[in-house]
Amino acid sequence: MSQDKLILNLVGLKDPHIHFEADAKTQTGLYYGHPALFINAKLLKKISRCPNCGFADCLVKDGHKTVKLKLSPQRFHLLILRLAKQRFLCKHCGSIITSQTDTVKPNCQISKNVWQSVVMDFHDNMAATLIAKQNGVSAGTVNRAYPQAAQMISNRFVRLPKHLSFDEFTSSHQNRRMRFIFQDADHHNRVVILYGRRKAFLRSYFMQYSQKERARVKTISVDLNAGYVHLIPELFPKAKIIIDRFHIIQMTQRSLNEVRLSVAKKQLHFPRKYRMIKKYWCLFDKPFDKREAKRLYYRVPLRIVTDTVALSPKFTSVYLVYQDILTAVQRHDQDLLAKTICDYRKLNCSMDTAIRSLKQNLKAVTNSLKYAYSNGPLEGVNRNIKAIGRTAYGYRNFDHYRTRIQMELFA
Structure with a gap:
C-alpha cells in the first residue's frame, strides 16, 4: 500500500487525487483556540474543460489555493488538513478555476465524515x-x-396499520403547543408526529389516504379525549374505539382521592383520624382483596381502610364504585364494568363527572376489556420524548425536535 493510501485510510478520506509529501509530518498548534494536528497535502486533480465558457485545452496552471479542512477529531485534538488546491487560468474567458474534492461539500470546510458523525x-x-x-x-x-x-427518516405511513394508538404531547416550543402522535399498535416500531391536534388539521391529514385505506383500520386506542372519539367514526368507519384502561382507572382514582381529601378536612380536630387518612393514602388505591397483613404501627391495613371509609357514607359509596371498576379491569369482566357504570347513582361529588364520561363512551370503555390493545407503548414513547426535550433544554425549532425524536427512538 502506498503512503498516500495509508494516510488517506488513517484520516478517513477516499479521494485518490489527494497526495502527501514523502516526509509528511503532523504539526501541532491551535485552531480557533483549540489544540489541533495539522497535515499538509496537495490536490492534484486535472480539469480538462473550462466550466464557464466550455472550451477545452485552454486552461493553464495558476498556482495553488490553500484551504483548511476539518476532519474527524483524533483523541483530544482536532485534525486539520491543509490542502493546497491547484488553480487554473482560462486563456479564453480569463476566469480562474480551482480544483474541487469530494471530501467536502462545495464552499464548506467541514468534511463529509464529520457531518455523518454528527x-x-x-x-x-x-x-x-x-x-x-x-x-x-x-x-x-x-x-x-x-x-x-x-432525509434519513419518514414521518408518514405508506399504508395505515390495522390497529392504531392516538395520543398527544406538549412540544418544547415557546407557546407550549400540543402535538399529535399516533403509532402502529401491533409492532410499536414507528410513530408519526403531526404539528397540531385540532379536528380540522387531523381531518385534512387523514383524508390524504383513500377511503379504502382508512376502512382497513380495525381498532384505535385513545384516551378520554372527546375530540378523538367524535372524529374517529367520521374518518375510520369500521374502526372500534378502545378507551385506554389506564385512563379509566386514573380518572376514577382522582375522583376517589378528591373525596378522601374532603373527608380529611372535616377531621382536622381529630388528629389521629386525620393522620390515618392522609398518611396511608396509598392503601385506598390498591385492590381491597389484596391488603397486606403486616402491621403499620398499631393498625393493620385492612382495619385502616374500613375505619376510614366508615367516616363518611359518601366516601363509602365512592370507594366501593372504585373497587368494582378496578376489579372489573383486572379481571377483564365487561359485564361487571358495564353494570357498575350503569347502576351508579349521583353522590354530588367528582365521581359523578367521571362516571358520566364513562357512561357516554360505554361501548368504547367495554372494548378496552374485550381487546388487548392499549396506549401503554405510546405513553412510553411520550416519556422518552420528554427526556429528549429536557436534555436539550427545549427546542426552538419543532422540525429539529421531531427529527431528533425519530432518530433516537426509531431510526
Missing part, C-alpha cells in the same frame, strides 16, 4: 453542545445537520 450522534440522547464538542464543531453546525438527518 448525524449518527443524533441516535443518542445528548445535547447539541456535547455533540459539537465530540466532533470538533460548533453548536450551530450541529443544528445545520438536522436537514440531512431528516
Whole structure:
C-alpha cells in the first residue's frame, strides 16, 4: 500500500487525487483556540474543460489555493488538513478555476465524515453542545445537520396499520403547543408526529389516504379525549374505539382521592383520624382483596381502610364504585364494568363527572376489556420524548425536535 493510501485510510478520506509529501509530518498548534494536528497535502486533480465558457485545452496552471479542512477529531485534538488546491487560468474567458474534492461539500470546510458523525450522534440522547464538542464543531453546525438527518427518516405511513394508538404531547416550543402522535399498535416500531391536534388539521391529514385505506383500520386506542372519539367514526368507519384502561382507572382514582381529601378536612380536630387518612393514602388505591397483613404501627391495613371509609357514607359509596371498576379491569369482566357504570347513582361529588364520561363512551370503555390493545407503548414513547426535550433544554425549532425524536427512538 502506498503512503498516500495509508494516510488517506488513517484520516478517513477516499479521494485518490489527494497526495502527501514523502516526509509528511503532523504539526501541532491551535485552531480557533483549540489544540489541533495539522497535515499538509496537495490536490492534484486535472480539469480538462473550462466550466464557464466550455472550451477545452485552454486552461493553464495558476498556482495553488490553500484551504483548511476539518476532519474527524483524533483523541483530544482536532485534525486539520491543509490542502493546497491547484488553480487554473482560462486563456479564453480569463476566469480562474480551482480544483474541487469530494471530501467536502462545495464552499464548506467541514468534511463529509464529520457531518455523518454528527448525524449518527443524533441516535443518542445528548445535547447539541456535547455533540459539537465530540466532533470538533460548533453548536450551530450541529443544528445545520438536522436537514440531512431528516432525509434519513419518514414521518408518514405508506399504508395505515390495522390497529392504531392516538395520543398527544406538549412540544418544547415557546407557546407550549400540543402535538399529535399516533403509532402502529401491533409492532410499536414507528410513530408519526403531526404539528397540531385540532379536528380540522387531523381531518385534512387523514383524508390524504383513500377511503379504502382508512376502512382497513380495525381498532384505535385513545384516551378520554372527546375530540378523538367524535372524529374517529367520521374518518375510520369500521374502526372500534378502545378507551385506554389506564385512563379509566386514573380518572376514577382522582375522583376517589378528591373525596378522601374532603373527608380529611372535616377531621382536622381529630388528629389521629386525620393522620390515618392522609398518611396511608396509598392503601385506598390498591385492590381491597389484596391488603397486606403486616402491621403499620398499631393498625393493620385492612382495619385502616374500613375505619376510614366508615367516616363518611359518601366516601363509602365512592370507594366501593372504585373497587368494582378496578376489579372489573383486572379481571377483564365487561359485564361487571358495564353494570357498575350503569347502576351508579349521583353522590354530588367528582365521581359523578367521571362516571358520566364513562357512561357516554360505554361501548368504547367495554372494548378496552374485550381487546388487548392499549396506549401503554405510546405513553412510553411520550416519556422518552420528554427526556429528549429536557436534555436539550427545549427546542426552538419543532422540525429539529421531531427529527431528533425519530432518530433516537426509531431510526
